[in-house]
Amino acid sequence: MPPDALLQASGIDAGYGTMQVLWGVDLDVRPGETVLLLGANGAGKTTFLKSLVGLIQARRGQIKLAGQDVTQTRSSDRMKLGMTYMSELAVFPDLSIEENIRVGAEALGHADPRARIEELYGVFPVLREKRRNPASSLSGGQRKMLGIAKALAADPKLLVMDEPSAGLSPLLVKEVLHVLADLRGRGLALLIAEQNISFLEIATRVFVLEGGHIRFSGTVAEMSDNESLRQAYFGLK
Known part of the structure; x- marks a missing residue:
């Protein structure tokens, strides 16, 4: 190695x-x-x-x-x-898009993860538009993008x-x-x-x-x- x-x-x-x-x-x-x-x-x-x-x-x-x-x-x-992990399922379907990203950001240990969330919305603008919607409302491709954003939230x-x-x-x-x-x-x-x-x-x-x-x-x-x-x-x- x-x-x-x-x-x-x-x-x-x-x-x-x-x-x-x-x-x-x-x-x-x-x-x-x-x-x-x-x-x-x-x-x-x-x-x-x-x-x-x-x-x-x-x-x-x-x-x-x-x-x-x-x-x-x-x-x-x-x-x-x-090290963060994105499973095949990727997201929590009953949570909103922003709640999913906040779950991912918990490992940051910051009291307020808004700056990181805003940064990720810049990378995935479609998620910003739908941020209050449940993850279950997203298309398959959008769910994968949310899964990636959720995993990236911990930087x-x-x-x-x-x-x-x-x-x-x-x-x-x-x-x-x-x-x-x-x-x-x-x-x-x-x-x-x-x-x-x-x-x-x-x-x-x-x-x-x-x-x-x-x-x-x-x-x-x-x-x-x-x-x-x-x-x-x-x-x-």
Whole structure:
């Protein structure tokens, strides 16, 4: 693992009850880069992300964030160190748009998060227009934007995302990719778990997860040069 890594996961085993899902998973994210964790449904992507952010406890291995060992720490403490998580569901549908963002901003520890909320409305103007409406009133693409805004409200160094393309049309996936590319340009590190290969467009490096094991890690160019990997997993031409 590189010494300057923002996130380092080494030898992670994880699972649920008697079922083991991950075996010895290694992954790192460096400041400002976009890492794509590719894999089919059931590969273990969500389990791995949950172990990173502290929603489940890793059975073996070590997780370091910003140079600190967080393997045994709570999710809230990991958030304070700069890592936020956007699940596939992304938002609380019964809360208003602004209430969702305020929930995300709680980790800031500020008495008044209005400045951060206004900054995010500048990035996502459609949310400002609808800020008092319930999140359930938004389209699928707008919900994803709200989920991103909610995760960004804590001003993280690393945004961890689980299947941001889930339930979206190809056109809306392009909108999400545009937003994420802009965030990457602002210096935010991204770790994105996906099965949609469109996200290769914004990736710095790629890790392929299959059956709870990392089968490949490298750059997008290196993945493109691996003909068996392209055809076996993703049908890339």
